[in-house]
Amino acid sequence: xxxxxxxxxxxxxxxxxxxxxxxxxxxxxxxxxxxHASDEVMAVQAARDVYTRRGEGVSIWVxxxxxxxxxxxxxxxxxxxxxxxxxxxxxxxxxxxxxxxxM
Amino acid sequence: MAGRxxxxxxxxxxxxxxxxxxxxxxxxxxxxxMLEEDLALPNMALDLIGTARMCYGYAAEIEGDGRxxxxxxxxxxxxxxxHILMVERPNGDFAFTILRQFLFAxxxxxxxxxxxxxxDARLADHxxxxxxxxxxxxxxxxxxxxxxxxxxxxxxxxxxAALDELAPYIGEMFESDETAQRLVTAGLxxxxxxxxxxxxxxxxxxxxxxxxxxxxxxxxISGGRTGRHGEVLGHLLAEMQFMQRAYPGQTW
Numbered sequence: 001x002x003x004x005x006x007x008x009x010x011x012x013x014x015x016x017x018x019x020x021x022x023x024x025x026x027x028x029x030x031x032x033x034x035x036h037a038s039d040e041v042m043a044v045q046a047a048r049d050v051y052t053r054r055g056e057g058v059s060i061w062v063x064x065x066x067x068x069x070x071x072x073x074x075x076x077x078x079x080x081x082x083x084x085x086x087x088x089x090x091x092x093x094x095x096x097x098x099x100x101x102x103m
Numbered sequence: 104m105a106g107r108x109x110x111x112x113x114x115x116x117x118x119x120x121x122x123x124x125x126x127x128x129x130x131x132x133x134x135x136x137m138l139e140e141d142l143a144l145p146n147m148a149l150d151l152i153g154t155a156r157m158c159y160g161y162a163a164e165i166e167g168d169g170r171x172x173x174x175x176x177x178x179x180x181x182x183x184x185x186h187i188l189m190v191e192r193p194n195g196d197f198a199f200t201i202l203r204q205f206l207f208a209x210x211x212x213x214x215x216x217x218x219x220x221x222x223d224a225r226l227a228d229h230x231x232x233x234x235x236x237x238x239x240x241x242x243x244x245x246x247x248x249x250x251x252x253x254x255x256x257x258x259x260x261x262x263x264a265a266l267d268e269l270a271p272y273i274g275e276m277f278e279s280d281e282t283a284q285r286l287v288t289a290g291l292x293x294x295x296x297x298x299x300x301x302x303x304x305x306x307x308x309x310x311x312x313x314x315x316x317x318x319x320x321x322x323x324i325s326g327g328r329t330g331r332h333g334e335v336l337g338h339l340l341a342e343m344q345f346m347q348r349a350y351p352g353q354t355w
Contacts, residue, residue, distance in 0.1 A: 014137070036137060037139065038250055042247075045243050045246065046139035049243075050138070050139055050142050053142070053146065
């Protein structure tokens with residue numbers, strides 16, 4: 001495909017998909033990146049070819065990037081700073097009995 | 104009864120089919136129309152070259168004259184190669200490459216499926232891995248055939264042109280000879296009628312969804328199994344074999 005035809009390709013023919021891979025049984029799917037594909041079937045194949053070449057996964061999810069609702073960067077301070085001053089929410093104020101061993 | 108020479112012939116036929124097509128796919132590396140296919144095509148190339156390595160390594164053991172898998176790939180001349188002519192055809196556009204991949208995988212998948220029950224343990228063992236690789240090649244290239252054949256006016260035109268160009272090379276996949284017949288009788292190679300039936304089913308299902316005309320396989324261009332290749336093979340080998348020809352014995 002020449003650069004000319006590529007540039008003329010309407011963007012909606014190859015929308016963006018977010019890719020989630022489950023590394024191995026028992027762990028949750030994690031976001032690993034994104035691919036361009038014409039539809040969900042091709043997106044799963046593209047994700048397989050781009051993100052599982054080194055045995056990274058046993059399961060793939062793809063989601064249209066347009067379906068993701070993100071928090072507003074302008075609201076970052078009001079969203080996330082209030083939790084910074086509440087160290088007591090972390091489970092780090094307990095004395096763990098010796099008998100419990102490593103947790 | 105199939106003998107040592109028949110097994111060697113089989114290993115070179117399968118090995119050469121996979122190596123030459125693998126090399127053709129590898130030519131797309133860095134040139135594919137999108138990043139996703141720039142990885143998908145070399146992924147398939149590496150599957151194919153892995154099978155070629157198994158075939159050549161096994162052939163070297165059988166011949167036992169000190170040659171290695173590299174000798175088969177890099178130090179044989181064109182007339183010594185035994186692959187079908189389809190796999191050496193230049194890549195053309197993406198539609199041509201994808202349709203060729205689909206046709207080859209639709210043929211090899213039932214071949215490997217049959218080889219899982221081969222009386223040759225090495226072939227049967229490798230078939231267990233290759234049959235999964237081919238299943239993915241059929242699926243990946245087949246989904247593209249459907250989307251290009253039933254896509255835009257331009258993609259449909261290119262897919263039809265690819266089919267016109269590849270059609271004369273399909274019949275060679277199903278040619279038989281005395282070597283092949285002895286291999287089938289000895290249980291080393293799958294029943295060719297079963298392979299053909301599976302190929303026809305895979306192709307007709309996919310072509311129907313791709314709005315492509317049904318495939319009419321007739322006797323066409325052949326000669327690859329006896330070493331009669333096109334001029335294009337010389338150019339391919341000149342590039343693929345350059346390092347070992349220019350620097351004999353060179354290693355990484």
